[in-house]
Amino acid sequence: xxxxxxxxxxxxxxxxxxxxxxxxxxxxxxxxxxxxxxxxxxxxxxxxxxxxxxxxxxxxxxxxxxxxxxxxxxxxxxxxxxxxxxxxxxxxxxxxxxxxxxxxxxxxxxxxxxxxxxxxxxxxxxxxxxxxxxxxxxxxxxxxxxxxxxxxxxxxxxxxxxxxxxxxxxxxxxxxxxxxxxxxxxxxxxxxxxxxxxxxxxxxxxxxxxxxxxxxxxxxxxxxxxxxxxxxxxxxxxxxxxxxxxxxxxxxxxxxxxxxxxxxxxxxxxxxxxxxxxxxxxxxxxxxxxxxxxxxxxxxxxxxxxxxxxxxxxxxxxxxxxxxxxxxxxxxxxxxxxxxxxxxxxxxxxxxxxxxxxxxxxxxxxxxxxxxxxxxxxxxxxxxxxxxxxxxxxxxxxxxxxxxxxxx
Amino acid sequence: xxxxxxxxxxxxxxxxxxxxxxxxxxxxxxxxxxxxxxxxxxxxxxxxxxxxxxxxxxxxxxxxxxxxxxxxxxxxxxxxxxxxxxxxxxxxxxxxxxxxxxxxxxxxxxxxxxxxxxxxxxxxxxxxxxxxxxxxxxxxxxxxxxxxxxxxxxxxxxxxxxxxxxxxxxxxxxxxxxxxxxxxxxxxxxxxxxxxxxxxxxxxxxxxxxxxxxxxxxxxxxxxxxxxxxxxxxxxxxxxxxxxx
Numbered sequence: 001x002x003x004x005x006x007x008x009x010x011x012x013x014x015x016x017x018x019x020x021x022x023x024x025x026x027x028x029x030x031x032x033x034x035x036x037x038x039x040x041x042x043x044x045x046x047x048x049x050x051x052x053x054x055x056x057x058x059x060x061x062x063x064x065x066x067x068x069x070x071x072x073x074x075x076x077x078x079x080x081x082x083x084x085x086x087x088x089x090x091x092x093x094x095x096x097x098x099x100x101x102x103x104x105x106x107x108x109x110x111x112x113x114x115x116x117x118x119x120x121x122x123x124x125x126x127x128x129x130x131x132x133x134x135x136x137x138x139x140x141x142x143x144x145x146x147x148x149x150x151x152x153x154x155x156x157x158x159x160x161x162x163x164x165x166x167x168x169x170x171x172x173x174x175x176x177x178x179x180x181x182x183x184x185x186x187x188x189x190x191x192x193x194x195x196x197x198x199x200x201x202x203x204x205x206x207x208x209x210x211x212x213x214x215x216x217x218x219x220x221x222x223x224x225x226x227x228x229x230x231x232x233x234x235x236x237x238x239x240x241x242x243x244x245x246x247x248x249x250x251x252x253x254x255x256x257x258x259x260x261x262x263x264x265x266x267x268x269x270x271x272x273x274x275x276x277x278x279x280x281x282x283x284x285x286x287x288x289x290x291x292x293x294x295x296x297x298x299x300x301x302x303x304x305x306x307x308x309x310x311x312x313x314x315x316x317x318x319x320x321x322x323x324x325x326x327x328x329x330x331x332x333x334x335x336x337x338x339x340x341x342x343x344x345x346x347x348x349x350x351x352x353x354x355x356x357x358x359x360x361x362x363x364x365x366x367x368x369x370x371x372x373x374x375x376x377x378x379x380x381x382x383x384x385x386x387x388x389x390x391x392x393x394x395x396x397x398x399x400x401x402x403x404x405x406x407x408x
Numbered sequence: 409x410x411x412x413x414x415x416x417x418x419x420x421x422x423x424x425x426x427x428x429x430x431x432x433x434x435x436x437x438x439x440x441x442x443x444x445x446x447x448x449x450x451x452x453x454x455x456x457x458x459x460x461x462x463x464x465x466x467x468x469x470x471x472x473x474x475x476x477x478x479x480x481x482x483x484x485x486x487x488x489x490x491x492x493x494x495x496x497x498x499x500x501x502x503x504x505x506x507x508x509x510x511x512x513x514x515x516x517x518x519x520x521x522x523x524x525x526x527x528x529x530x531x532x533x534x535x536x537x538x539x540x541x542x543x544x545x546x547x548x549x550x551x552x553x554x555x556x557x558x559x560x561x562x563x564x565x566x567x568x569x570x571x572x573x574x575x576x577x578x579x580x581x582x583x584x585x586x587x588x589x590x591x592x593x594x595x596x597x598x599x600x601x602x603x604x605x606x607x608x609x610x611x612x613x614x615x616x617x618x619x620x621x622x623x624x625x626x627x628x629x630x631x632x633x634x635x636x637x638x639x640x641x642x643x644x645x646x647x648x649x650x651x652x653x
Contacts, residue, residue, distance in 0.1 A: 002531070005524045016512045313508045316469060317570070318497020318525035320490050401469045405504065 001323040010330035013307075014338070024299040025339030027292025028384065032340045032377045035285040036347030037354075039373030042277040044355055048191075048364050049270045059224040060130050060263045061096065063236060065217065068253035080217035081244060081257040087218060089239055095225060095232040100126035102220040103209040107177025109202060111163040118159035118200045120176055122209020130222040131190070138170055138185025141205050145184075149207040153181035157189050158199040158363075176202065179212060191364035199363065229262045236260055281373065289380055292339070293388035300332050300392035304399075311396050312404025325397035332389025333382055340381030344374060415481070416577060416609055417443040417466055422475035424461055435461045436632045439475070443611065445577065448604040450612045450620035453629035460582060462629065463613045467500050467580045468492045480577070497525045501571035503600075505583035507563040509555040509570075515542060516551045519569045526574050541573040542566075545599055561592025568599050578609040585619055597622045598646035622646060 001009075014021050065081040084101075091099045105120035127133075128140050136157070145152050153174055160169050169183045181204060190198035209215075225232035240258050241248050248255045304311070311324055348369065355367035422439035425432045435458045443449055453459040464470040465477065468484070471492075477484045479495070487495070501522065509518045520538045523529055529537060542551050545565035555563060564584055571579045581600060585593035601622060604610050612623055620626050621644040628635040 001525055009524065012513070012517075309506075309508060310510055313510070314521070314525070315493065316496060316502050316508075317522035318493055318574075320493040320525075322490075323525060402464050405469075405508065 001319065001326070006323065006326045006330055009327050010334050013327070013331045014334050020299065020303070021335060021338075024296055024335050025342065027288065027295040028336050028339030028381050029292075029343040029346065031285065031288030031292045032343030032381050033347040033350070034288060034343075035281055035377040036344050036374050037351050038277070038281045038284060039370040039377070040348060040351030040368060041354065042274070042281065042373075043368035043370040044351075044358075044365055045277075046270065046274060047366055047368050048362060049266070049273065058263060059226075059229075060222060061225055061229065061232060061236075062220060062222050062261050063090075063240075064220045064259055065257060066259045067257060068259060082218040082221060083216065084218065086240060086243055087221060089243065090221065090223070090236065093232075093235050093239065095227055095235045096223045097226050098126045098129045099221060099223045100124050100130050101206060101218045102127065102222070103206060103213060103215055104219045105176060105204060105209045105212060109159070109163065110175045111169075111172060114163050114165075116159060116162040116200075118156070118162070118202050120202045120204060120209075122206040122213075123203050124206045127203070127222060130224055133187050133190060135185040136188050138183070140185060141203055145205040146207050149211050150205055151179060151181045151208060152184045152205065154185045154187060154203040155183060156187045156199045156201040156203075158197060159202050160186050162200075174202070176204070177212070189363075197363065225262070229264050233260050233262065285377055285380060289384045292336070292381075293384040296332055296335055296385065297388040297391055300328065300389060301395065304328065304392050304396045307396075308399060308404045308407040311399050312401050312407065315399070315401035316405060321397040324399075325393045328393035328396045329386065329389045332392065333385035336381045336385030337378075340378045343381070344378055348374075415442045416445040416447075416479070417441070418476075418478040418481075419466075419472075420476040420478075422462075422465070422472050422477060424458075424465060424470075424473050434632065436465075436472075439634060441627065441634060441637070443578075443609070445609050446604075446607055447625060448601070448610045448612070448623040450614060450623035450626045451629060452614055452617065452620040452626055453635075454615055457629045458632040459613050459615075459629045463580050463582055463611065466611065467502060467578075468495045469502075493525075494527065497522065497527065498574060499577045501574060501576040501579050503564065503567045503571050503579065503581040503584045505586040507555075507560075507567050507587070509563055509566055511555060514552050514554055515547055515558070515566050515569075518555060518566055519573050522570060522574045529574070537573050537575075541569040544572060544603075545569045559592065560588045561595050564588060564592070564596045565599060568596070568603070572603065572608075578611060579603065581610060581612045583614055584612070585614075585616075593619070594646045597644075601646055618644065 063082065087099065087101050090096065100123060103122035105122055107120070109116050109118055109120065121127075123141060124146055125140065125142055134140070135154070138154070141152065141154055144150070153176070155163070155169060155174075163169070163174060164172065169186060172183050173180045174183060175181075187203075237251070237256070237260065240246075241256065244257055246255055246257065253259070314324060351369075352367050355365060358365045419439050419441050422436060423434070424436040425434040439462060451459045451462060461470065465472050468487075471487075472485070479499070510521065516538060519541050520534060523534045523537060539548070539551070542548055545568050547562060547565055547569065550558065550562065555566065558566065564587075567584075579600075584596050584600070588596060597619065600610055600612065610623070612620065614620050621641055624643060625637070625639045626641060627637050
């Protein structure tokens, strides 16, 4: 029997009873669909995290006041441990440069009747180096602004949209709390950083923010490591522990009143998330394809019994056992391949719909497809058809023509 | 048409028994027969006489236990399953009592089926062979009908067309009228007689004497042995194939 005839006979077998074929394929459809969906979500999330890390800068580090708690938790609010003296001492370390302090400015932001609640950051020019930010129009905050404690503001795209809509914000005066600031520029989009929208921000000069708040401590310091993160982190910890009178020879982070993070750690988190996601998807794939495969085997075994007379007839008109074996094996592979295709398209469609909704919350979330995962899921489905089709196909091939023809 | 006087089928001391859980059940004993090409032979006998088993052995659906079965002069006792399948694909064909048409499949697809397993009929020639076979049994206008849309008589004619399509050396018909009303039965027997007149060798298995008399020779099987082999009877001639349409 020709391969094309085997294929067309198998296709006929699959299409002759569409409802049974559909039920047979259901396990594979759900299995492949869920794998494709999960891997697409994973790929999209990876894009979000990669975006965050790239916006942080490859050598970027951050120190903020707070305490590590057990189980990976962190307490940041209410801590005022990072002082301006700490900042000055940090600037002297050789293992770091571009030290950029941040003071948060509280209060509603308004322009005319439009109000918004963006995050207002008092920053120095170094901030735009460590955060890899540039302007879309206008200019960044420069040293002159810092020196003169100017009432100027640099706005990020989402804050601009909320306050000004489509009108030109340049030179306009926005009110932050009780103070007026002149808009000097608009930054390029940054996306999301650690699940916070970095585009709903307003930057003002660090010195201005400090004057307004009268704050004696710093909310956050970003910086770049000059050589390596290990040296930079140990230098920072050593310096701050010494300055804060913390005796911590065991490097127990729970004893510190500051937290140091590096973009390398974020990369490690990404790798961990990615690995966890891969393991999760692989487990789902394995379980669902196993269940789908058993489903196919069961229905195919029933189908062989149901089609005993047909098998007898095919043998009576000249089919060899091998022809029957190949026909039933091709049928089960076809079922899994068609089921895999339906699952793949369904999974991708669902992932796309989800991406449309999530984009509203997480602006950097974009529909992405993990081609290797989709390919592996599809091939695994076909392989499942082959493995779980063998038993029914062998049963069909082994049937004796006379007994099959007499089967009631 | 004058049959060619060369033995198509020859058995010598054919014996068949079934082994089941160590228990041997003999079915056929010392079967000696010769069937020439172009003959129309009825194998007749009561239920359990062994006539169907004999047909299965002669039609390569089963193997004999001992003795000799020569097909066109060639011994068949040592054939492998694949060799038996090849002979079924090219040399013999069957018409069954229960029609055995594929469900949810058209007349054309049912008749085409044996050609999928035929090693030498070219793909390009399949359509012509199929349509010719359908035309021979007068079902051209129903070639696209599904088997469920046909009457019993029409189904059996489809089965006959399927048996014809590979142009086999011999057609085995196992109780072909058993599931049919009398008029449909006559039409089927008429079709078989026409095939015989066209030169085909036909072996008919039946337990009905009236049906058996459509052949030109009747072999009586009783208790697994040939009881009689006769051409001395009044042959029944069924209506012509034109009445089939």
